[in-house]
Amino acid sequence: MDAIVPGETRIGWIGTGVMGEAMAGHLLDAGYALTIYNRSTEKTRRLQHRGAEAVSSPAEVIQRSSVVLTIVGYPADVREVYFSSAGLIPHGSPGKILVDMTTSPPSLAEEIYQRGLERGMDCLDAPVSGGDIGAREARLSIMVGGRQEIFDRLWPLWERIGKTIVFQGPPGAGQHTKMVNQILIASNMIGVCEALLYASRAGLDLKMVLQSVSSGAAGSWSLSNLAPRMIAGDFAPGFLVDHFLKDLGIALDEAARMDLALPGLGLAKQLYQAVRAQGHGRSGTQALVRALAHLSHCPWNSLPQSSSLI
Amino acid sequence: MDAIVPGETRIGWIGTGVMGEAMAGHLLDAGYALTIYNRSTEKTRRLQHRGAEAVSSPAEVIQRSSVVLTIVGYPADVREVYFSSAGLIPHGSPGKILVDMTTSPPSLAEEIYQRGLERGMDCLDAPVSGGDIGAREARLSIMVGGRQEIFDRLWPLWERIGKTIVFQGPPGAGQHTKMVNQILIASNMIGVCEALLYASRAGLDLKMVLQSVSSGAAGSWSLSNLAPRMIAGDFAPGFLVDHFLKDLGIALDEAARMDLALPGLGLAKQLYQAVRAQGHGRSGTQALVRALAHLSHCPWNSLPQSSSLI
Numbered sequence: 001m002d003a004i005v006p007g008e009t010r011i012g013w014i015g016t017g018v019m020g021e022a023m024a025g026h027l028l029d030a031g032y033a034l035t036i037y038n039r040s041t042e043k044t045r046r047l048q049h050r051g052a053e054a055v056s057s058p059a060e061v062i063q064r065s066s067v068v069l070t071i072v073g074y075p076a077d078v079r080e081v082y083f084s085s086a087g088l089i090p091h092g093s094p095g096k097i098l099v100d101m102t103t104s105p106p107s108l109a110e111e112i113y114q115r116g117l118e119r120g121m122d123c124l125d126a127p128v129s130g131g132d133i134g135a136r137e138a139r140l141s142i143m144v145g146g147r148q149e150i151f152d153r154l155w156p157l158w159e160r161i162g163k164t165i166v167f168q169g170p171p172g173a174g175q176h177t178k179m180v181n182q183i184l185i186a187s188n189m190i191g192v193c194e195a196l197l198y199a200s201r202a203g204l205d206l207k208m209v210l211q212s213v214s215s216g217a218a219g220s221w222s223l224s225n226l227a228p229r230m231i232a233g234d235f236a237p238g239f240l241v242d243h244f245l246k247d248l249g250i251a252l253d254e255a256a257r258m259d260l261a262l263p264g265l266g267l268a269k270q271l272y273q274a275v276r277a278q279g280h281g282r283s284g285t286q287a288l289v290r291a292l293a294h295l296s297h298c299p300w301n302s303l304p305q306s307s308s309l310i
Numbered sequence: 311m312d313a314i315v316p317g318e319t320r321i322g323w324i325g326t327g328v329m330g331e332a333m334a335g336h337l338l339d340a341g342y343a344l345t346i347y348n349r350s351t352e353k354t355r356r357l358q359h360r361g362a363e364a365v366s367s368p369a370e371v372i373q374r375s376s377v378v379l380t381i382v383g384y385p386a387d388v389r390e391v392y393f394s395s396a397g398l399i400p401h402g403s404p405g406k407i408l409v410d411m412t413t414s415p416p417s418l419a420e421e422i423y424q425r426g427l428e429r430g431m432d433c434l435d436a437p438v439s440g441g442d443i444g445a446r447e448a449r450l451s452i453m454v455g456g457r458q459e460i461f462d463r464l465w466p467l468w469e470r471i472g473k474t475i476v477f478q479g480p481p482g483a484g485q486h487t488k489m490v491n492q493i494l495i496a497s498n499m500i501g502v503c504e505a506l507l508y509a510s511r512a513g514l515d516l517k518m519v520l521q522s523v524s525s526g527a528a529g530s531w532s533l534s535n536l537a538p539r540m541i542a543g544d545f546a547p548g549f550l551v552d553h554f555l556k557d558l559g560i561a562l563d564e565a566a567r568m569d570l571a572l573p574g575l576g577l578a579k580q581l582y583q584a585v586r587a588q589g590h591g592r593s594g595t596q597a598l599v600r601a602l603a604h605l606s607h608c609p610w611n612s613l614p615q616s617s618s619l620i
């Protein structure tokens with residue numbers, strides 16, 4: 001494949017949800033010709049108005065493109081897009097490059113790599129973190145596994161959508177790194193929620209408490225960004241509980257496969273299962289505070305005054 | 311009591327360990343006359359050379375001082391210093407102020423406040439976070455409970471030793487806030503350790519992984535400051551496992567007293583108990599990674615190459 005050049009290289013994009021639409025938009029802005037596909041066709045409309053060509057299968061996408069990037073939902077969706085009869089791999093041809101940015105199992109990334117290789121294609125796993133805001137502002141962290149030569153060649157694309165872009169190793173290494181990211185978030189979220197519950201039960205002023213603890217050894221992104229939303233009773237999704245549960249399941253499965261016990265991650269998965277059981281699967285991950293509050297019979301909706309919970 | 315003025319107000323200081331010595335030193339530097347006491351007398355030598363007067367009991371300290379600050383080890387040490395026959399409360403007199411900066415139970419802070427009040431004294435609980443470096447650089451976070459009027463009057467002292475200084479509420483509120491700080495650290499440490507173990511077992515380059523995950527939603531003080539030490543096999547104490555275990559015990563006791571279930575904190579306490587059982591009570595809190603590694607038969611001493619652990 002030749003160098004990646006706007007106006008020459010034809011790019012394919014599969015998955016135009018909140019994240020995918022923002023990311024694909026940056027490539028349009030940069031001048032790339034874009035062929036797009038999404039299962040729900042109404043989600044391609046805005047990108048079509050901006051000049052993307054929408055087609056009706058992954059097969060058509062890869063036939064029209066040199067590089068195809070995908071960001072869909074669950075591992076089953078990734079399998080469908082890559083392996084089904086109208087999928088990318090069966091319709092691929094030598095020299096093309098496939099990049100899966102969905103968060104999905106490292107073992108699936110390895111399988112995609114192998115099956116791509118059999119058809120003369122290079123596949124990368126390149127999951128991202130940074131959420132919808134990171135996608136809109138092109139500030140994502142992109143964690144890439146595969147062959148470094150291919151990673152290097154795609155640099156013109158990475159730099160349009162991400163800010164922290166690191167090649168992590170062989171196929172699956174990008175997905176493994178994303179799992180590390182989710183493991184970190186999971187246990188820390190438990191700490192943030194339990195800390196707020198303790199403070200509330202103790203009758204403290206939660207905002208004053210945050211002043212004392214946010215900038216020292218207890219500080220974290222989640223404490224600074226999500227604790228204020230929990231206090232305000234704002235459970236709108238930055239990142240969905242349902243999606244986080246999927247990721248924690250993948251991480252636990254992979255850890256088990258590697259014969260590794262992760263008790264904190266196991267607890268986090270169970271508590272997020274409770275968040276979902278309580279009907280908050282479509283809330284943001286900060287809804288964990290509700291499940292933990294419920295455990296001690298301490299309803300947590302909004303919290304204008306900490307003392308209301310004592 | 312009159313205003314706090316260097317050269318006029320006589321200050322007492324009890325507890326000249328690593329933290330206490332640095333903090334008391336700042337008051338000497340500011341020109342305050344200091345009377346000091348420590349159970350192990352050799353730990354007062356350096357401050358004596360800098361002009362502090364060392365005496366042989368808390369009783370003598372309070373007889374010579376208008377304000378006495380204490381920072382000792384365990385709750386039993388606090389009780390000894392405040393309540394024993396040669397302690398601060400029995401030898402106190404109206405108008406004097408006592409400030410306990412030890413991390414100890416909120417209920418003990420309330421008891422000190424009450425017993426001080428009976429002798430006409432005002433007592434504050436003012437635990438700190440920031441460790442020995444924060445103490446040396448006078449950048450501690452000081453979390454204060456008691457009467458706000460007294461907190462305000464001591465401002466000239468606070469600003470000599472701390473940077474983030476917040477009045478948190480009635481007696482015990484300072485200690486409760488410190489518990490919030492420790493609850494946050496405890497669960498996050500589990501996440502940091504499990505994330506490194508996962509990354510190591512997956513064969514990733516741990517330093518590259520940190521590049522991808524440190525600045526986004528998974529980021530935290532512990533990840534940025536302690537994960538590199540874990541990777542380097544540096545378990546020198548910034549904060550001792552034994553002391554952290556004491557704090558987690560206090561937090562769990564207080565939570566139980568408030569009828570509050572904190573499963574993440576409970577898990578953290580058990581895992582730190584294992585760190586201690588494995589002989590690392592005098593290591594820094596980052597030694598948690600060893601206990602978790604041990605769980606999956608994965609020795610963790612130093613880690614020049616992640617691949618050594620696969």
